[in-house]
Amino acid sequence: MILVTGATGTVGREVLRQIPSDVRVRAMSREPDRLAAVLGTAEAVRGDYDDPRSVAKALTGVESVxxxxxxxxxxxxxxxxxxxxxAGVRHVVKVSAAAVADSRADDLITRWQRVNEDLLRASGMEWTLLRPRSFMSNTLSWAASIRADGVVRALYGGSANSCIDPRDIAEVGVRALTEQGHTGRVYPLTGPEALSAAEQTAHLSDLLGRPLYFEDLEPAQARTLLGARHPEPLVEALMRSAERQREGAKTRVEKTVQEVCGRPARSYWEWARDHLTAFVPA
Incomplete structure:
Protein backbone atom coordinates (compact mmCIF):
# COMPACT_ATOMS: atom_id res chain seq x y z
CA MET A 1 0.00 0.00 0.00
CA ILE A 2 1.23 3.48 -0.95
CA LEU A 3 0.02 6.57 0.92
CA VAL A 4 0.01 9.86 -0.99
CA THR A 5 -0.10 12.92 1.25
CA GLY A 6 -1.01 16.34 -0.11
CA ALA A 7 -3.26 14.43 -2.48
CA THR A 8 -5.24 17.48 -3.62
CA GLY A 9 -2.08 19.54 -4.19
CA THR A 10 -0.22 20.39 -7.38
CA VAL A 11 2.11 17.37 -7.29
CA GLY A 12 0.06 14.97 -5.17
CA ARG A 13 -2.86 14.90 -7.59
CA GLU A 14 -0.43 14.11 -10.43
CA VAL A 15 1.08 11.26 -8.42
CA LEU A 16 -2.39 9.77 -8.02
CA ARG A 17 -3.05 10.14 -11.73
CA GLN A 18 0.21 8.45 -12.73
CA ILE A 19 0.43 5.53 -10.30
CA PRO A 20 -0.33 2.24 -12.14
CA SER A 21 -3.90 1.06 -11.66
CA ASP A 22 -2.81 -2.29 -10.23
CA VAL A 23 -1.00 -0.63 -7.29
CA ARG A 24 -2.93 -0.17 -4.05
CA VAL A 25 -3.03 3.52 -3.18
CA ARG A 26 -4.48 5.59 -0.35
CA ALA A 27 -4.90 9.36 -0.74
CA MET A 28 -4.66 11.52 2.39
CA SER A 29 -6.17 14.96 2.78
CA ARG A 30 -7.44 17.14 5.61
CA GLU A 31 -10.61 17.45 3.53
CA PRO A 32 -11.22 14.07 1.89
CA ASP A 33 -14.41 15.32 0.21
CA ARG A 34 -12.12 17.33 -2.11
CA LEU A 35 -10.47 14.12 -3.35
CA ALA A 36 -13.34 13.00 -5.57
CA ALA A 37 -11.92 14.65 -8.69
CA VAL A 38 -8.44 13.10 -8.33
CA LEU A 39 -8.97 9.72 -6.68
CA GLY A 40 -9.11 7.31 -9.60
CA THR A 41 -8.84 3.88 -7.98
CA ALA A 42 -7.29 5.24 -4.77
CA GLU A 43 -8.87 5.01 -1.35
CA ALA A 44 -9.64 8.34 0.31
CA VAL A 45 -8.70 8.91 3.95
CA ARG A 46 -8.74 11.91 6.23
CA GLY A 47 -5.36 12.84 7.65
CA ASP A 48 -4.39 16.02 9.47
CA TYR A 49 -0.85 16.58 10.72
CA ASP A 50 -2.37 18.23 13.81
CA ASP A 51 -4.45 15.11 14.53
CA PRO A 52 -2.13 12.17 15.39
CA ARG A 53 -4.99 9.67 15.45
CA SER A 54 -6.03 10.52 11.90
CA VAL A 55 -2.44 10.18 10.68
CA ALA A 56 -1.99 6.83 12.46
CA LYS A 57 -5.19 5.56 10.84
CA ALA A 58 -4.08 6.75 7.41
CA LEU A 59 -0.77 4.92 7.83
CA THR A 60 -2.29 1.56 8.76
CA GLY A 61 -0.96 -1.11 6.41
CA VAL A 62 1.14 1.37 4.42
CA GLU A 63 4.57 0.35 3.10
CA SER A 64 5.59 3.46 1.14
CA VAL A 65 4.70 7.15 1.41
CA ALA A 87 3.29 2.03 11.65
CA GLY A 88 6.00 -0.02 9.92
CA VAL A 89 6.45 2.16 6.83
CA ARG A 90 9.49 1.04 4.84
CA HIS A 91 10.13 3.84 2.32
CA VAL A 92 9.39 7.59 2.20
CA VAL A 93 9.67 9.70 -0.97
CA LYS A 94 9.76 13.34 0.10
CA VAL A 95 9.32 16.54 -1.90
CA SER A 96 11.98 19.00 -0.71
CA ALA A 97 13.50 21.93 -2.63
CA ALA A 98 16.45 22.59 -4.94
CA ALA A 99 17.66 25.45 -2.73
CA VAL A 100 18.71 22.96 -0.04
CA ALA A 101 21.85 22.22 -2.06
CA ASP A 102 22.79 25.90 -2.38
CA SER A 103 25.16 26.98 0.39
CA ARG A 104 24.19 30.61 -0.25
CA ALA A 105 20.53 29.89 0.52
CA ASP A 106 19.83 30.55 4.19
CA ASP A 107 16.25 31.78 4.20
CA LEU A 108 13.52 30.44 6.48
CA ILE A 109 12.03 28.07 3.89
CA THR A 110 15.37 26.51 2.94
CA ARG A 111 16.47 26.05 6.55
CA TRP A 112 13.15 24.35 7.29
CA GLN A 113 13.57 21.96 4.37
CA ARG A 114 17.12 21.11 5.44
CA VAL A 115 15.87 20.18 8.89
CA ASN A 116 13.12 18.05 7.34
CA GLU A 117 15.60 16.22 5.11
CA ASP A 118 17.78 15.48 8.13
CA LEU A 119 14.77 14.13 10.01
CA LEU A 120 14.00 11.74 7.17
CA ARG A 121 17.58 10.52 6.86
CA ALA A 122 17.68 9.87 10.61
CA SER A 123 14.26 8.18 10.72
CA GLY A 124 15.49 4.62 10.21
CA MET A 125 13.29 4.24 7.10
CA GLU A 126 14.50 4.08 3.52
CA TRP A 127 14.21 7.42 1.75
CA THR A 128 14.30 9.23 -1.57
CA LEU A 129 14.54 13.02 -1.80
CA LEU A 130 13.06 15.05 -4.64
CA ARG A 131 14.53 18.56 -4.92
CA PRO A 132 12.57 20.46 -7.57
CA ARG A 133 13.23 23.95 -8.79
CA SER A 134 10.19 26.30 -8.98
CA PHE A 135 6.98 24.85 -10.43
CA MET A 136 5.91 25.99 -13.90
CA SER A 137 2.39 26.04 -12.49
CA ASN A 138 3.33 29.03 -10.32
CA THR A 139 2.65 31.16 -13.39
CA LEU A 140 -1.06 30.38 -13.02
CA SER A 141 -0.95 33.32 -10.60
CA TRP A 142 -0.72 35.52 -13.70
CA ALA A 143 -3.96 34.18 -15.18
CA ALA A 144 -6.30 36.85 -13.80
CA SER A 145 -4.21 39.80 -15.04
CA ILE A 146 -3.64 38.14 -18.42
CA ARG A 147 -7.36 37.55 -18.88
CA ALA A 148 -8.26 41.05 -17.71
CA ASP A 149 -5.72 43.28 -19.42
CA GLY A 150 -3.04 41.19 -21.09
CA VAL A 151 -0.34 42.09 -18.57
CA VAL A 152 2.07 40.01 -16.49
CA ARG A 153 3.62 41.64 -13.45
CA ALA A 154 6.53 40.05 -11.60
CA LEU A 155 9.68 40.88 -9.67
CA TYR A 156 13.04 40.78 -11.49
CA GLY A 157 11.43 39.75 -14.77
CA GLY A 158 14.75 39.34 -16.54
CA SER A 159 16.11 36.76 -14.08
CA ALA A 160 16.01 33.12 -15.15
CA ASN A 161 14.74 30.00 -13.39
CA SER A 162 15.01 26.40 -14.64
CA CYS A 163 11.44 25.72 -13.50
CA ILE A 164 9.87 22.27 -13.82
CA ASP A 165 6.50 20.86 -14.82
CA PRO A 166 4.85 19.34 -11.70
CA ARG A 167 3.92 16.32 -13.84
CA ASP A 168 7.64 15.53 -14.15
CA ILE A 169 8.14 15.77 -10.39
CA ALA A 170 5.22 13.37 -9.96
CA GLU A 171 6.58 10.88 -12.50
CA VAL A 172 9.97 10.74 -10.80
CA GLY A 173 8.14 10.28 -7.49
CA VAL A 174 5.98 7.46 -8.86
CA ARG A 175 9.01 5.67 -10.23
CA ALA A 176 10.76 6.00 -6.87
CA LEU A 177 7.69 4.52 -5.17
CA THR A 178 7.12 1.64 -7.59
CA GLU A 179 10.57 0.67 -8.92
CA GLN A 180 13.75 -0.69 -7.37
CA GLY A 181 16.97 1.30 -7.12
CA HIS A 182 15.76 4.69 -5.88
CA THR A 183 16.34 4.44 -2.13
CA GLY A 184 19.04 6.64 -0.67
CA ARG A 185 18.98 8.85 -3.76
CA VAL A 186 18.71 12.64 -3.98
CA TYR A 187 17.10 13.83 -7.20
CA PRO A 188 17.58 17.48 -8.25
CA LEU A 189 14.75 18.28 -10.66
CA THR A 190 14.55 21.05 -13.26
CA GLY A 191 13.03 21.76 -16.62
CA PRO A 192 15.08 21.65 -19.83
CA GLU A 193 16.04 25.33 -19.84
CA ALA A 194 16.20 28.39 -17.63
CA LEU A 195 13.62 31.03 -18.54
CA SER A 196 12.81 34.46 -17.22
CA ALA A 197 9.29 35.66 -16.45
CA ALA A 198 9.50 37.91 -19.49
CA GLU A 199 10.37 34.92 -21.70
CA GLN A 200 7.52 32.88 -20.22
CA THR A 201 5.20 35.79 -21.00
CA ALA A 202 6.37 35.68 -24.62
CA HIS A 203 5.58 31.96 -24.83
CA LEU A 204 2.09 32.58 -23.48
CA SER A 205 1.59 35.41 -25.96
CA ASP A 206 2.53 33.15 -28.88
CA LEU A 207 0.24 30.36 -27.72
CA LEU A 208 -2.69 32.68 -27.06
CA GLY A 209 -2.21 34.52 -30.34
CA ARG A 210 -2.56 37.89 -28.65
CA PRO A 211 -0.07 40.47 -27.40
CA LEU A 212 0.89 40.28 -23.74
CA TYR A 213 2.94 42.88 -21.92
CA PHE A 214 5.40 42.38 -19.10
CA GLU A 215 5.82 44.87 -16.27
CA ASP A 216 8.60 44.62 -13.69
CA LEU A 217 7.47 45.07 -10.12
CA GLU A 218 9.57 47.17 -7.80
CA PRO A 219 10.76 45.25 -4.70
CA ALA A 220 8.46 47.35 -2.49
CA GLN A 221 5.48 46.48 -4.69
CA ALA A 222 6.34 42.79 -4.61
CA ARG A 223 6.74 42.87 -0.85
CA THR A 224 3.31 44.48 -0.46
CA LEU A 225 1.65 41.90 -2.69
CA LEU A 226 3.32 39.01 -0.88
CA GLY A 227 2.41 40.55 2.48
CA ALA A 228 -1.26 40.35 1.58
CA ARG A 229 -0.97 36.55 1.44
CA HIS A 230 1.85 35.58 3.79
CA PRO A 231 3.24 36.44 7.23
CA GLU A 232 6.31 38.66 7.35
CA PRO A 233 8.93 35.91 7.98
CA LEU A 234 7.71 34.05 4.89
CA VAL A 235 7.64 37.25 2.83
CA GLU A 236 11.26 37.89 3.78
CA ALA A 237 12.21 34.34 2.76
CA LEU A 238 10.51 34.74 -0.63
CA MET A 239 12.20 38.09 -1.24
CA ARG A 240 15.61 36.62 -0.43
CA SER A 241 14.87 33.74 -2.78
CA ALA A 242 14.05 36.24 -5.55
CA GLU A 243 17.35 38.02 -4.91
CA ARG A 244 19.23 34.74 -5.35
CA GLN A 245 17.42 34.19 -8.63
CA ARG A 246 18.44 37.67 -9.79
CA GLU A 247 22.04 36.71 -8.98
CA GLY A 248 21.78 33.66 -11.25
CA ALA A 249 21.45 30.97 -8.57
CA LYS A 250 18.53 29.16 -10.25
CA THR A 251 19.71 28.65 -13.82
CA ARG A 252 21.36 25.23 -13.58
CA VAL A 253 19.65 22.58 -15.70
CA GLU A 254 19.67 18.97 -14.49
CA LYS A 255 19.19 15.79 -16.57
CA THR A 256 17.45 13.87 -13.79
CA VAL A 257 14.07 13.55 -15.52
CA GLN A 258 15.80 12.11 -18.60
CA GLU A 259 17.85 9.72 -16.47
CA VAL A 260 14.95 8.47 -14.34
CA CYS A 261 12.06 8.58 -16.83
CA GLY A 262 13.89 7.92 -20.09
CA ARG A 263 12.61 11.10 -21.77
CA PRO A 264 13.46 14.82 -21.63
CA ALA A 265 11.81 17.07 -19.07
CA ARG A 266 8.80 18.95 -20.43
CA SER A 267 9.38 22.52 -21.56
CA TYR A 268 7.49 25.56 -20.34
CA TRP A 269 5.93 25.83 -23.80
CA GLU A 270 4.49 22.29 -23.37
CA TRP A 271 3.19 23.06 -19.89
CA ALA A 272 1.60 26.34 -21.06
CA ARG A 273 0.01 24.67 -24.09
CA ASP A 274 -1.60 22.05 -21.85
CA HIS A 275 -2.93 24.67 -19.40
CA LEU A 276 -3.77 27.42 -21.85
CA THR A 277 -7.48 27.58 -21.00
CA ALA A 278 -6.56 29.09 -17.62
CA PHE A 279 -5.27 32.18 -19.45
CA VAL A 280 -8.09 32.59 -21.98
CA PRO A 281 -10.70 35.28 -21.28
CA ALA A 282 -14.22 33.97 -20.75
Missing part, protein backbone atom coordinates in the same frame (compact mmCIF):
# COMPACT_ATOMS: atom_id res chain seq x y z
CA UNK A 66 4.79 10.14 -0.91
CA UNK A 67 5.34 12.97 1.57
CA UNK A 68 4.50 16.63 0.97
CA UNK A 69 4.44 19.25 3.73
CA UNK A 70 3.94 22.97 3.25
CA UNK A 71 3.46 24.72 6.60
CA UNK A 72 6.86 26.37 6.88
CA UNK A 73 8.32 26.28 10.38
CA UNK A 74 5.94 23.62 11.64
CA UNK A 75 7.02 20.15 12.81
CA UNK A 76 4.69 18.30 10.44
CA UNK A 77 7.55 16.20 9.04
CA UNK A 78 8.84 15.15 12.43
CA UNK A 79 5.44 14.09 13.73
CA UNK A 80 4.53 12.29 10.51
CA UNK A 81 7.84 10.43 10.28
CA UNK A 82 7.59 9.22 13.86
CA UNK A 83 4.08 7.94 13.15
CA UNK A 84 5.20 6.33 9.89
CA UNK A 85 8.04 4.47 11.55
CA UNK A 86 5.72 3.27 14.32
Missing amino acids: FLVTSRVGRDDDGRFLRAARA
Whole structure:
Protein backbone atom coordinates (compact mmCIF):
# COMPACT_ATOMS: atom_id res chain seq x y z
CA MET A 1 0.00 0.00 0.00
CA ILE A 2 1.23 3.48 -0.95
CA LEU A 3 0.02 6.57 0.92
CA VAL A 4 0.01 9.86 -0.99
CA THR A 5 -0.10 12.92 1.25
CA GLY A 6 -1.01 16.34 -0.11
CA ALA A 7 -3.26 14.43 -2.48
CA THR A 8 -5.24 17.48 -3.62
CA GLY A 9 -2.08 19.54 -4.19
CA THR A 10 -0.22 20.39 -7.38
CA VAL A 11 2.11 17.37 -7.29
CA GLY A 12 0.06 14.97 -5.17
CA ARG A 13 -2.86 14.90 -7.59
CA GLU A 14 -0.43 14.11 -10.43
CA VAL A 15 1.08 11.26 -8.42
CA LEU A 16 -2.39 9.77 -8.02
CA ARG A 17 -3.05 10.14 -11.73
CA GLN A 18 0.21 8.45 -12.73
CA ILE A 19 0.43 5.53 -10.30
CA PRO A 20 -0.33 2.24 -12.14
CA SER A 21 -3.90 1.06 -11.66
CA ASP A 22 -2.81 -2.29 -10.23
CA VAL A 23 -1.00 -0.63 -7.29
CA ARG A 24 -2.93 -0.17 -4.05
CA VAL A 25 -3.03 3.52 -3.18
CA ARG A 26 -4.48 5.59 -0.35
CA ALA A 27 -4.90 9.36 -0.74
CA MET A 28 -4.66 11.52 2.39
CA SER A 29 -6.17 14.96 2.78
CA ARG A 30 -7.44 17.14 5.61
CA GLU A 31 -10.61 17.45 3.53
CA PRO A 32 -11.22 14.07 1.89
CA ASP A 33 -14.41 15.32 0.21
CA ARG A 34 -12.12 17.33 -2.11
CA LEU A 35 -10.47 14.12 -3.35
CA ALA A 36 -13.34 13.00 -5.57
CA ALA A 37 -11.92 14.65 -8.69
CA VAL A 38 -8.44 13.10 -8.33
CA LEU A 39 -8.97 9.72 -6.68
CA GLY A 40 -9.11 7.31 -9.60
CA THR A 41 -8.84 3.88 -7.98
CA ALA A 42 -7.29 5.24 -4.77
CA GLU A 43 -8.87 5.01 -1.35
CA ALA A 44 -9.64 8.34 0.31
CA VAL A 45 -8.70 8.91 3.95
CA ARG A 46 -8.74 11.91 6.23
CA GLY A 47 -5.36 12.84 7.65
CA ASP A 48 -4.39 16.02 9.47
CA TYR A 49 -0.85 16.58 10.72
CA ASP A 50 -2.37 18.23 13.81
CA ASP A 51 -4.45 15.11 14.53
CA PRO A 52 -2.13 12.17 15.39
CA ARG A 53 -4.99 9.67 15.45
CA SER A 54 -6.03 10.52 11.90
CA VAL A 55 -2.44 10.18 10.68
CA ALA A 56 -1.99 6.83 12.46
CA LYS A 57 -5.19 5.56 10.84
CA ALA A 58 -4.08 6.75 7.41
CA LEU A 59 -0.77 4.92 7.83
CA THR A 60 -2.29 1.56 8.76
CA GLY A 61 -0.96 -1.11 6.41
CA VAL A 62 1.14 1.37 4.42
CA GLU A 63 4.57 0.35 3.10
CA SER A 64 5.59 3.46 1.14
CA VAL A 65 4.70 7.15 1.41
CA PHE A 66 4.79 10.14 -0.91
CA LEU A 67 5.34 12.97 1.57
CA VAL A 68 4.50 16.63 0.97
CA THR A 69 4.44 19.25 3.73
CA SER A 70 3.94 22.97 3.25
CA ARG A 71 3.46 24.72 6.60
CA VAL A 72 6.86 26.37 6.88
CA GLY A 73 8.32 26.28 10.38
CA ARG A 74 5.94 23.62 11.64
CA ASP A 75 7.02 20.15 12.81
CA ASP A 76 4.69 18.30 10.44
CA ASP A 77 7.55 16.20 9.04
CA GLY A 78 8.84 15.15 12.43
CA ARG A 79 5.44 14.09 13.73
CA PHE A 80 4.53 12.29 10.51
CA LEU A 81 7.84 10.43 10.28
CA ARG A 82 7.59 9.22 13.86
CA ALA A 83 4.08 7.94 13.15
CA ALA A 84 5.20 6.33 9.89
CA ARG A 85 8.04 4.47 11.55
CA ALA A 86 5.72 3.27 14.32
CA ALA A 87 3.29 2.03 11.65
CA GLY A 88 6.00 -0.02 9.92
CA VAL A 89 6.45 2.16 6.83
CA ARG A 90 9.49 1.04 4.84
CA HIS A 91 10.13 3.84 2.32
CA VAL A 92 9.39 7.59 2.20
CA VAL A 93 9.67 9.70 -0.97
CA LYS A 94 9.76 13.34 0.10
CA VAL A 95 9.32 16.54 -1.90
CA SER A 96 11.98 19.00 -0.71
CA ALA A 97 13.50 21.93 -2.63
CA ALA A 98 16.45 22.59 -4.94
CA ALA A 99 17.66 25.45 -2.73
CA VAL A 100 18.71 22.96 -0.04
CA ALA A 101 21.85 22.22 -2.06
CA ASP A 102 22.79 25.90 -2.38
CA SER A 103 25.16 26.98 0.39
CA ARG A 104 24.19 30.61 -0.25
CA ALA A 105 20.53 29.89 0.52
CA ASP A 106 19.83 30.55 4.19
CA ASP A 107 16.25 31.78 4.20
CA LEU A 108 13.52 30.44 6.48
CA ILE A 109 12.03 28.07 3.89
CA THR A 110 15.37 26.51 2.94
CA ARG A 111 16.47 26.05 6.55
CA TRP A 112 13.15 24.35 7.29
CA GLN A 113 13.57 21.96 4.37
CA ARG A 114 17.12 21.11 5.44
CA VAL A 115 15.87 20.18 8.89
CA ASN A 116 13.12 18.05 7.34
CA GLU A 117 15.60 16.22 5.11
CA ASP A 118 17.78 15.48 8.13
CA LEU A 119 14.77 14.13 10.01
CA LEU A 120 14.00 11.74 7.17
CA ARG A 121 17.58 10.52 6.86
CA ALA A 122 17.68 9.87 10.61
CA SER A 123 14.26 8.18 10.72
CA GLY A 124 15.49 4.62 10.21
CA MET A 125 13.29 4.24 7.10
CA GLU A 126 14.50 4.08 3.52
CA TRP A 127 14.21 7.42 1.75
CA THR A 128 14.30 9.23 -1.57
CA LEU A 129 14.54 13.02 -1.80
CA LEU A 130 13.06 15.05 -4.64
CA ARG A 131 14.53 18.56 -4.92
CA PRO A 132 12.57 20.46 -7.57
CA ARG A 133 13.23 23.95 -8.79
CA SER A 134 10.19 26.30 -8.98
CA PHE A 135 6.98 24.85 -10.43
CA MET A 136 5.91 25.99 -13.90
CA SER A 137 2.39 26.04 -12.49
CA ASN A 138 3.33 29.03 -10.32
CA THR A 139 2.65 31.16 -13.39
CA LEU A 140 -1.06 30.38 -13.02
CA SER A 141 -0.95 33.32 -10.60
CA TRP A 142 -0.72 35.52 -13.70
CA ALA A 143 -3.96 34.18 -15.18
CA ALA A 144 -6.30 36.85 -13.80
CA SER A 145 -4.21 39.80 -15.04
CA ILE A 146 -3.64 38.14 -18.42
CA ARG A 147 -7.36 37.55 -18.88
CA ALA A 148 -8.26 41.05 -17.71
CA ASP A 149 -5.72 43.28 -19.42
CA GLY A 150 -3.04 41.19 -21.09
CA VAL A 151 -0.34 42.09 -18.57
CA VAL A 152 2.07 40.01 -16.49
CA ARG A 153 3.62 41.64 -13.45
CA ALA A 154 6.53 40.05 -11.60
CA LEU A 155 9.68 40.88 -9.67
CA TYR A 156 13.04 40.78 -11.49
CA GLY A 157 11.43 39.75 -14.77
CA GLY A 158 14.75 39.34 -16.54
CA SER A 159 16.11 36.76 -14.08
CA ALA A 160 16.01 33.12 -15.15
CA ASN A 161 14.74 30.00 -13.39
CA SER A 162 15.01 26.40 -14.64
CA CYS A 163 11.44 25.72 -13.50
CA ILE A 164 9.87 22.27 -13.82
CA ASP A 165 6.50 20.86 -14.82
CA PRO A 166 4.85 19.34 -11.70
CA ARG A 167 3.92 16.32 -13.84
CA ASP A 168 7.64 15.53 -14.15
CA ILE A 169 8.14 15.77 -10.39
CA ALA A 170 5.22 13.37 -9.96
CA GLU A 171 6.58 10.88 -12.50
CA VAL A 172 9.97 10.74 -10.80
CA GLY A 173 8.14 10.28 -7.49
CA VAL A 174 5.98 7.46 -8.86
CA ARG A 175 9.01 5.67 -10.23
CA ALA A 176 10.76 6.00 -6.87
CA LEU A 177 7.69 4.52 -5.17
CA THR A 178 7.12 1.64 -7.59
CA GLU A 179 10.57 0.67 -8.92
CA GLN A 180 13.75 -0.69 -7.37
CA GLY A 181 16.97 1.30 -7.12
CA HIS A 182 15.76 4.69 -5.88
CA THR A 183 16.34 4.44 -2.13
CA GLY A 184 19.04 6.64 -0.67
CA ARG A 185 18.98 8.85 -3.76
CA VAL A 186 18.71 12.64 -3.98
CA TYR A 187 17.10 13.83 -7.20
CA PRO A 188 17.58 17.48 -8.25
CA LEU A 189 14.75 18.28 -10.66
CA THR A 190 14.55 21.05 -13.26
CA GLY A 191 13.03 21.76 -16.62
CA PRO A 192 15.08 21.65 -19.83
CA GLU A 193 16.04 25.33 -19.84
CA ALA A 194 16.20 28.39 -17.63
CA LEU A 195 13.62 31.03 -18.54
CA SER A 196 12.81 34.46 -17.22
CA ALA A 197 9.29 35.66 -16.45
CA ALA A 198 9.50 37.91 -19.49
CA GLU A 199 10.37 34.92 -21.70
CA GLN A 200 7.52 32.88 -20.22
CA THR A 201 5.20 35.79 -21.00
CA ALA A 202 6.37 35.68 -24.62
CA HIS A 203 5.58 31.96 -24.83
CA LEU A 204 2.09 32.58 -23.48
CA SER A 205 1.59 35.41 -25.96
CA ASP A 206 2.53 33.15 -28.88
CA LEU A 207 0.24 30.36 -27.72
CA LEU A 208 -2.69 32.68 -27.06
CA GLY A 209 -2.21 34.52 -30.34
CA ARG A 210 -2.56 37.89 -28.65
CA PRO A 211 -0.07 40.47 -27.40
CA LEU A 212 0.89 40.28 -23.74
CA TYR A 213 2.94 42.88 -21.92
CA PHE A 214 5.40 42.38 -19.10
CA GLU A 215 5.82 44.87 -16.27
CA ASP A 216 8.60 44.62 -13.69
CA LEU A 217 7.47 45.07 -10.12
CA GLU A 218 9.57 47.17 -7.80
CA PRO A 219 10.76 45.25 -4.70
CA ALA A 220 8.46 47.35 -2.49
CA GLN A 221 5.48 46.48 -4.69
CA ALA A 222 6.34 42.79 -4.61
CA ARG A 223 6.74 42.87 -0.85
CA THR A 224 3.31 44.48 -0.46
CA LEU A 225 1.65 41.90 -2.69
CA LEU A 226 3.32 39.01 -0.88
CA GLY A 227 2.41 40.55 2.48
CA ALA A 228 -1.26 40.35 1.58
CA ARG A 229 -0.97 36.55 1.44
CA HIS A 230 1.85 35.58 3.79
CA PRO A 231 3.24 36.44 7.23
CA GLU A 232 6.31 38.66 7.35
CA PRO A 233 8.93 35.91 7.98
CA LEU A 234 7.71 34.05 4.89
CA VAL A 235 7.64 37.25 2.83
CA GLU A 236 11.26 37.89 3.78
CA ALA A 237 12.21 34.34 2.76
CA LEU A 238 10.51 34.74 -0.63
CA MET A 239 12.20 38.09 -1.24
CA ARG A 240 15.61 36.62 -0.43
CA SER A 241 14.87 33.74 -2.78
CA ALA A 242 14.05 36.24 -5.55
CA GLU A 243 17.35 38.02 -4.91
CA ARG A 244 19.23 34.74 -5.35
CA GLN A 245 17.42 34.19 -8.63
CA ARG A 246 18.44 37.67 -9.79
CA GLU A 247 22.04 36.71 -8.98
CA GLY A 248 21.78 33.66 -11.25
CA ALA A 249 21.45 30.97 -8.57
CA LYS A 250 18.53 29.16 -10.25
CA THR A 251 19.71 28.65 -13.82
CA ARG A 252 21.36 25.23 -13.58
CA VAL A 253 19.65 22.58 -15.70
CA GLU A 254 19.67 18.97 -14.49
CA LYS A 255 19.19 15.79 -16.57
CA THR A 256 17.45 13.87 -13.79
CA VAL A 257 14.07 13.55 -15.52
CA GLN A 258 15.80 12.11 -18.60
CA GLU A 259 17.85 9.72 -16.47
CA VAL A 260 14.95 8.47 -14.34
CA CYS A 261 12.06 8.58 -16.83
CA GLY A 262 13.89 7.92 -20.09
CA ARG A 263 12.61 11.10 -21.77
CA PRO A 264 13.46 14.82 -21.63
CA ALA A 265 11.81 17.07 -19.07
CA ARG A 266 8.80 18.95 -20.43
CA SER A 267 9.38 22.52 -21.56
CA TYR A 268 7.49 25.56 -20.34
CA TRP A 269 5.93 25.83 -23.80
CA GLU A 270 4.49 22.29 -23.37
CA TRP A 271 3.19 23.06 -19.89
CA ALA A 272 1.60 26.34 -21.06
CA ARG A 273 0.01 24.67 -24.09
CA ASP A 274 -1.60 22.05 -21.85
CA HIS A 275 -2.93 24.67 -19.40
CA LEU A 276 -3.77 27.42 -21.85
CA THR A 277 -7.48 27.58 -21.00
CA ALA A 278 -6.56 29.09 -17.62
CA PHE A 279 -5.27 32.18 -19.45
CA VAL A 280 -8.09 32.59 -21.98
CA PRO A 281 -10.70 35.28 -21.28
CA ALA A 282 -14.22 33.97 -20.75
